[in-house]
Amino acid sequence: MDLLKELEGAKRIGITGHIRPDGDCVGSCLALLHYLEICMPDAEKEVFLEDPGRSFAKIKKRECLICDFPEREPFDAFIVCDTTGSKERIGEAIKYFESAAKTLNVDHHISNKEGSAMVNHVCPEVSSCAEVLYELMDESRVDAVIAELIYMGMAHDTGVFRFSNTSRRTMEIAGKLITYGFDFPMLLDETFYVKTYVQSRFQAQVLLNARRYLEDRVIVGTADKRFMDAMGAGKDDTDGAVNELRNIHGIECAVFIYEKAPGLYKASLRASTDNVNVAKVAESLGGGGHVRAAGCDYRGAMEDMVYILLTEISKQL
Numbered sequence: 001m002d003l004l005k006e007l008e009g010a011k012r013i014g015i016t017g018h019i020r021p022d023g024d025c026v027g028s029c030l031a032l033l034h035y036l037e038i039c040m041p042d043a044e045k046e047v048f049l050e051d052p053g054r055s056f057a058k059i060k061k062r063e064c065l066i067c068d069f070p071e072r073e074p075f076d077a078f079i080v081c082d083t084t085g086s087k088e089r090i091g092e093a094i095k096y097f098e099s100a101a102k103t104l105n106v107d108h109h110i111s112n113k114e115g116s117a118m119v120n121h122v123c124p125e126v127s128s129c130a131e132v133l134y135e136l137m138d139e140s141r142v143d144a145v146i147a148e149l150i151y152m153g154m155a156h157d158t159g160v161f162r163f164s165n166t167s168r169r170t171m172e173i174a175g176k177l178i179t180y181g182f183d184f185p186m187l188l189d190e191t192f193y194v195k196t197y198v199q200s201r202f203q204a205q206v207l208l209n210a211r212r213y214l215e216d217r218v219i220v221g222t223a224d225k226r227f228m229d230a231m232g233a234g235k236d237d238t239d240g241a242v243n244e245l246r247n248i249h250g251i252e253c254a255v256f257i258y259e260k261a262p263g264l265y266k267a268s269l270r271a272s273t274d275n276v277n278v279a280k281v282a283e284s285l286g287g288g289g290h291v292r293a294a295g296c297d298y299r300g301a302m303e304d305m306v307y308i309l310l311t312e313i314s315k316q317l
């Protein structure tokens, strides 16, 4: 895809990502915004995303995020990053997507292989949407702001260059990006590593309550509304819990489930070996993601969701 060619002539451009935006999603959307500010200064550009929360409060271009999804005239071009154009995944921004004259999709989710926009650029073998985007950019127009945002997206989706989706190319790009001279240790601390007191206590309690299944190769941690209220934890505090579970010795598949609305449960799944494809597990409940990181929702009883997911996982193990 030639990004600028696809956008040629567009006077009003909208950008969005997925609901509950993560570092890759936020970094991609804002990096794209700034790239278009440089390359298409005369076009009007807006980014719509849910509030990404405390850890992203100080990142570059944060002030440009429109988090309340106001009414807008149809966009000439609307770009979806790091997700599909499905209502479940882009949430309220679906109204811009459906009314836009032209839609574009830049992503790296294998479950989005076909793409949902008029023009799709989906590279499932690439670490992050940020990396996919960087490859679409003209390097000579990349500045320190773009470099920082792309770096953040790549770092978050690779667990700071640790997961198996980290390629030689990922490291080459990251190496190039840090030469722009932003404070990457502080960026990683603020957006990735630092947790609030409540979040740390919440995760500790989830670990304490977690149970192992299938010859101790699978672990399930859960948090219902009552438990979250008792801990004073909100949905922001659930971030990272599944990775803590995944880090346990001998665990090949980690599942973390929390109640995001009464009777509505959200599961995050992680695999630490190739024995389990969690994207496939998540798809059994209408979710999706990557082979080693995926998620899905379920309405009903939490025990039923645990049972369904364990059944799917046991088919693979």
Ligand SMILES: [Mn+2]
Pocket (backbone or CB within 6 Å): 024, 025, 082, 108, 128, 129, 157
């Ligand atoms: Mn991503």
